[in-house]
Amino acid sequence: MASSRRFKLLLILLAIVSLASFSPALPALSSPHRLHSNPKGGDRRFWIADDKFWKDGEPFQIIGGDLHYFRVVPQYWKDRLLRAKALGLNTIQTYVPWNLHEPSPEKWVFEGMADIESFLNIAQELGFLVMLRAGPYICAEWDLGGFPAWLLGIEPALELRSSDPAFLQLVDRWWGILLPKILPLLYSHGGPIIMVQVENEFGSYGDDQPYLRHLVALARRYLGTVDFSTGEDPWPIFQLQKKYNLPGKSPPLTAEFYTGWLTHWGEKIAVTDANSTAAALQKILSLNASAVLYMAHGGTNFGFFSGANTGENEKDYKADLTSYDYDAPIKESGDVQNLKFKALRNVIQKYSRGSLPPFPTNNEIARYGPVKVSKVASLFQVLHALCDPIQVIETDQPVSMESIGQMYGFLLYTSEYPEKESGSILSIPKVHDRAQVFIRCSLADNERSLIYIGTIERWSNREFAVPFIKCSSNVSLFILVENLGRLNYGPYLYDRKGLLSAVILDGTILHRWRLYPVSFNKLSSILRSNPIMQVADPQNVDMTEEPRFYQGSFFIDHKNHVKDTYISFRGWTKGIAFVNNFNIGRFWPLMGPQCTLYVPAPILQHGENIVVILELHSPHPELMLNLVDNHGLLMLIKN
């Protein structure tokens, strides 16, 4: 998925490797019987010929939908897949985000939400085929288009999506782990995977042919005999799909049929009409063409994984919402009682053999009501605990987050300068993405003396005035920089975070910086042991714009009452939230349009449930959260 809707339908097909067991049009591809000689596979065959998909000897119409395992808690994979089944889909399409599976070099993660094999097995148990979009670049409105952020910390800088040998070596290592896991899950081996897509939207920018050929060769090496749907030379597909495909190799397929659209912070929520979406699908299916709904179910960008897009230039930055509802027929919480689901299901029913599974009921959503939170600590007060002292970096000039291994969230930059006689002008030409600036006398050691002087945002960067403060010492400068999500598409993909330029005060560059990487790994124990908690006085709310942690809890009195809910952040400003230590994402009601965050039941428990919020600016005046039973709030803002 990318921002330019128009070119997509053509480009998306670009590098689909179908796992055909043989291919009459491509006699050069050896060993037609190799793949289906596998005893487990039996006579299972999926291939492309005569401009059709063929499955086990019969023409096959793919009626699929995207549903990404990494946007749904694993306990709900089956629930969401069953809903996709009831929509009438026969195929599930998913990306594979490299950054989820290799969060740091050679640290392989395939558990929990990253347990792709379990997801694919459940899909198969429910009778789905699978189209796997293996990347390594995926776009997907996902941080850095699925690339691990540590790629941006490597020097000399890698050229992403190219045949740069240093980059290809890392791709080889990743696919060397991934593809052997995929091999037994291929259709011809008894698994659900009928096609593997290589790269994504290549050609809409970028033009490195050897890179694509390298990926195809890798797929062949690990997955065996494969039939590359664009022929031996993948390149011409970018000019025109059908014309350049080998004869008979172009089954009509709309690989991303948009059921809705993405929304960035600050935009109106994207909503598309159910009837016209259904009518468009009807048109495609009536031509015996295949279609894959993007999305069947969008889900949620939990944690720090949401991506971002740019407009005209690098500064024209737009971060994606936490919610990836996408106005898809299966809503973020699994809701199917909506017009779009009904309309699409009616169309799909006409092109399906037999009747579809019965219409599912919605999951119940609980309204747990208001939750009072209390101030626990200021971020600066607990900095020493959030930030391992050995992680503190001293540099002459600010450096990027990636270059010191702080991939997500926040990095605090501090420096100091001699006291001035009057106010000053501060400028930071390059901030990715948002910086809150504070000063205080360097000898004053308490947070009360911190003065907030303003926020610099990447999209509206300007210099601003620093007020005069009377100090008998130097003045300390604190710049808390937030990474709002790396670009996932376009020419500025190489999107490092942090302060990417010098910091200039009255025309002079500041030197000697200390960088504090903020980690939330031990958050709960830090907040528990922090003495401020006991003295915190909720009646005495300090409204200064200082990043602070707030904590509250709510009780669920019976295990049958553990249900999905939404937290409404109306009245709060901007931050991130954790429920029982699970990062449910960013809230930013001031920017909108999303004002509630989805809380899936599996992260809740019978008994006490703890909510911790990092609010970067001013809190709700009464320190209240509200646990509500609908996302309707999402739709009401900015309409």
Ligand SMILES: *[C@@H]1O[C@H](CO)[C@@H](O)[C@H](O)[C@H]1NC(C)=O
């Ligand atoms: C969509 O179709 C349904 C069923 O045909 C109809 O009742 C409804 O009025 C239509 N809505 C719009 C907005 O066209």
Ligand SMILES: *[C@@H]1O[C@H](CO)[C@@H](O)[C@H](O)[C@H]1NC(C)=O
């Ligand atoms: C679609 O397939 C059916 C059954 O094979 C055939 O009768 C019909 O003519 C096809 N329609 C088109 C538009 O190709």
Ligand SMILES: *[C@@H]1O[C@H](CO)[C@@H](O)[C@H](O)[C@H]1NC(C)=O
């Ligand atoms: C005050 O800041 C300047 C500039 O960073 C530095 O050279 C000097 O050592 C600092 N003074 C003290 C007392 O820390």
